[in-house]
Amino acid sequence: MNRHLLSAGDLSRDDALLVLDTAADMDAALAGRSIKKLPTLRGRTVVNLFFEDSTRTRTSFEVAAKRLSADVINFSAKGSSLSKGESLKDTALTLEAMGSDAVVVRHSASGAPHRLATWIRGSVVNAGDGTHEHPTQALLDAYTMRRRTGRLEGLSVAIVGDVLHSRVARSNVLLLSTLGADVTVVAPPTLLPVGVGSWPCHISYDLDAVMPKSDVVMMLRVQHERMQGGFFPTTREYSRRYGLDARRMAALPDDAIVMHPGPMNRGVEIAAEVADSVRSTIVEQVANGVSVRMAVLYLLLGGLMEVDISDAAPVPHERGVA
Amino acid sequence: MTAAHSPDDATFRIGSDAASGSPRPTVGDPSVAHPVLEASDVQRALTRIAHEIVERNHGATDVVILGIPTRGVTLARRIAAKVGEIEGRPAPVGGLDVTMYRDDLRLRGVRPLEPTDIPPAGIDGRTVVLIDDVLFSGRTVRSALDALSDIGRPTAVQLAVLIDRGHRELPIRADYVGKNIPTSLTETVHVLLAEHDGRDGVLLGPADLSREASAAASEEARP
Numbered sequence: 001m002n003r004h005l006l007s008a009g010d011l012s013r014d015d016a017l018l019v020l021d022t023a024a025d026m027d028a029a030l031a032g033r034s035i036k037k038l039p040t041l042r043g044r045t046v047v048n049l050f051f052e053d054s055t056r057t058r059t060s061f062e063v064a065a066k067r068l069s070a071d072v073i074n075f076s077a078k079g080s081s082l083s084k085g086e087s088l089k090d091t092a093l094t095l096e097a098m099g100s101d102a103v104v105v106r107h108s109a110s111g112a113p114h115r116l117a118t119w120i121r122g123s124v125v126n127a128g129d130g131t132h133e134h135p136t137q138a139l140l141d142a143y144t145m146r147r148r149t150g151r152l153e154g155l156s157v158a159i160v161g162d163v164l165h166s167r168v169a170r171s172n173v174l175l176l177s178t179l180g181a182d183v184t185v186v187a188p189p190t191l192l193p194v195g196v197g198s199w200p201c202h203i204s205y206d207l208d209a210v211m212p213k214s215d216v217v218m219m220l221r222v223q224h225e226r227m228q229g230g231f232f233p234t235t236r237e238y239s240r241r242y243g244l245d246a247r248r249m250a251a252l253p254d255d256a257i258v259m260h261p262g263p264m265n266r267g268v269e270i271a272a273e274v275a276d277s278v279r280s281t282i283v284e285q286v287a288n289g290v291s292v293r294m295a296v297l298y299l300l301l302g303g304l305m306e307v308d309i310s311d312a313a314p315v316p317h318e319r320g321v322a
Numbered sequence: 323m324t325a326a327h328s329p330d331d332a333t334f335r336i337g338s339d340a341a342s343g344s345p346r347p348t349v350g351d352p353s354v355a356h357p358v359l360e361a362s363d364v365q366r367a368l369t370r371i372a373h374e375i376v377e378r379n380h381g382a383t384d385v386v387i388l389g390i391p392t393r394g395v396t397l398a399r400r401i402a403a404k405v406g407e408i409e410g411r412p413a414p415v416g417g418l419d420v421t422m423y424r425d426d427l428r429l430r431g432v433r434p435l436e437p438t439d440i441p442p443a444g445i446d447g448r449t450v451v452l453i454d455d456v457l458f459s460g461r462t463v464r465s466a467l468d469a470l471s472d473i474g475r476p477t478a479v480q481l482a483v484l485i486d487r488g489h490r491e492l493p494i495r496a497d498y499v500g501k502n503i504p505t506s507l508t509e510t511v512h513v514l515l516a517e518h519d520g521r522d523g524v525l526l527g528p529a530d531l532s533r534e535a536s537a538a539a540s541e542e543a544r545p
Contacts (some may be wrong), residue, residue: 018434025435029419032440035472038422068422298422302432 004117004124005296008135008171013178020143022295023288030067041070044301047100049091050127051077051107056262056286057127057137061104064293070301071101088112089119096120102301105129109319123300131165131193131226137261138171140292142179144285145216148257153180158210159201160186161220161242161269164193165227166260171218173201186210188242190231207242211251218259219244219270245271249279257281355512355527358503364484364515364522367500368397371482372404373453374498375451382409384448384477388418390466393455396517397484401453414441418452418473420465446474449497455513457483460494485524487511 002010006213011019030036046065048058058074065072086094088107095103102123104115110130117124128134146152157176163169163185170193176183177200184202185192196203204210213216222238222293232238252258258270258279266272275282359367379385382405389398395417402415419436421427452466463481470479484499487505503526505511512525 023437025419025437029422029435029438033446033473037472039468040422040427299432302427 003300004113004126005135005300006113006117006124006126007133008138008175009133009178011135011175011178013180014317016139016142016175016179019139019292019299020146022148022299023139023143023291026234026294026298027291030208037067037070040298041065041068041301044070045099046070046072046102046104046297046301047095048072048074048076048127048271049095049103049105050075051105051112052128054106054128056289057134058104060286060289060291061125061127061136061297064290065297067290068294068297069103070297072116088116091217092116092119093238096122097141102297124301125296126166130167131170132167133171133174134167135171135175136289136296137168137294139177139259139296140285140289141172141218141259142175143292144281144288145181145257146257147288148281149215149255150283155181155206155215156213157181157183157216158186158207158214159220160207160210160244162191162222162231163187163196163220164191164231165223166220168218170199172218173199174272177201184214186242188232188238207244208251209246211248212253214252214260215256217252217256218261219264220261222265222268239263239268243248243267243269243271243288244274246277249274250276252279259285261285292320338503355510355525357523358511358526359485359501359524361516361522364500364524367484369404371498371500372401375480375482376405376408377403378480378497379449382433385413385451386441386443386445386448387413387415387451387453388440388445388466389415389453389469391417391419393513393515393518394453397455397516398453399449401482408493408505414443416441418466418469420462420469423465423468425461440473444474445470445476448476449478449480450476451480451482453482455484455515456501456511457481457486457494457496458489458511460490460492463494464492474489484513485511496541 029038048061050058062072092103100122102125103116103120104125104127105116106127107113107129110132112129113124113126126133126135129263142152145155149155159169159172169185173183173185184204185196186204186207189205191201249258256278256279258274258281260270260275260282261283264270264275266275274280376382385405387398387402387405389395392413397419398415402413406412416439417437419438421433421435423473450470452463454462467479470476480497483496484500486496486499486502489507503511505526508528510527512527514521514525516522516525
């Protein structure tokens with residue numbers, strides 16, 4: 001693994017499978033235990049640096065870090081020196097001076113985590129940057145798919161809705177194609193980004209045509225807050241053509257699952273009866289998010305060394321080869 | 323794993339097939355590993371340990387056998403099967419990964435986790451017998467004791483190892499030992515098991531040779 005997790009596209013197939021397998025082992029190790037805590041990252045500090053509002057991602061990272069016994073500092077734009085106009089770089093250097101080992105960052109500007117990674121020595125985890133990427137969401141989605149369907153190789157996945165504003169879609173397409181899934185993005189032409197033709201996936205404008213051959217349908221939230229101007233005539237029309245209701249869900253194969261990264265607009269992209277159906281993995285995704293983020297923090301931080309490995313004093317017999 | 327070697331093979335392969343790219347050392351050369359236990363010795367040691375577990379605990383009613391991955395789990399399954407034969411009913415068996423509890427992660431870097439599998443009845447109020455292949459510094463067992471205390475509260479914890487090679491760094495001792503092998507710190511002990519290596523046996527080898535083999539088969543090689 002690299003020192004940072006900035007893009008789902010940076011993960012090799014082996015790296016991605018290592019994260020998923022580690023998450024599964026974390027799950028098994030903590031299953032049925034009264035003490036859901038591991039001592040692995042004791043003494044490490046993880047900073048949650050959130051320039052954008054988030055409930056589930058920030059909480060999920062916080063729970064994950066705390067289950068690994070790391071110290072967590074939550075730092076949000078509101079009520080901090082950021083609202084006084086401090087730059088990203090100065091904020092990062094301040095956090096570094098306080099001794100943070102990892103920074104989990106969410107920012108409204110695409111690429112902010114990449115810049116951050118060039119300024120600080122600790123690990124940087126991208127928790128969503130603008131409309132660009134959200135790699136841990138893609139990992140937890142892949143983990144959920146593998147748990148539910150038992151495979152990723154050759155799995156048919158439809159990603160439906162506001163692809164233009166979705167960092168979840170981009171990260172999922174990159175990761176799932178690395179893992180051998182067959183991905184189709186489905187959206188009205190106005191909600192597809194420029195350059196989508198170069199993504200490793202198929203493109204469709206017709207949800208009804210895609211449904212019967214999908215093992216997984218991932219509905220994306222319509223991001224009204226990022227929309228200036230008309231991307232579709234009315235919400236009702238969008239919902240009729242690209243929303244998932246019970247009638248559409250009936251066209252899915254019997255064992256297909258319905259996913260949504262949350263937060264949901266019930267009645268817009270997904271009907272309440274679909275969100276609450278047995279096919280829906282939405283609550284499971286949240287639970288899996290903790291396991292996957294534990295795996296990511298463990299793999300990035302667990303063995304972080306203060307010195308380069310070649311400078312480290314040899315410890316000839318401690319582990320010893322026995 | 324390829325099971326390419328037969329017990330009467332004049333050459334010994336170190337560790338697993340991971341070392342298959344290097345030329346095989348032959349017996350007689352002082353720089354290579356030599357056998358200290360043959361397959362039949364391993365069998366006898368495990369049978370004896372199983373009997374000792376039953377004897378010490380007056381049966382196996384409350385005994386849970388937990389192996390430490392990778393080879394400890396294999397040994398645990400074999401010992402549990404033997405305890406089952408003696409007692410007439412199977413003993414609960416599982417695996418306990420201690421990676422997240424190790425004290426050397428900072429020094430050694432992360433390593434992949436191994437599966438943890440605790441029998442459904444749990445360990446509360448039972449006697450847990452931990453199984454590992456080699457007892458060395460005692461740090462793995464220390465990690466396992468910490469892991470156990472987070473899972474539940476056993477009445478007692480006992481330790482069974484196939485090989486005790488000395489050089490303890492912590493006040494830990496085994497309750498059941500297959501064989502004590504005095505070693506120097508530079509030597510290495512390789513436990514071969516049919517499930518992983520195609521045959522049973524224990525080899526004692528010099529450090530540099532084993533480091534080569536263990537670098538490739540590192541996850542199988544824990545103290």
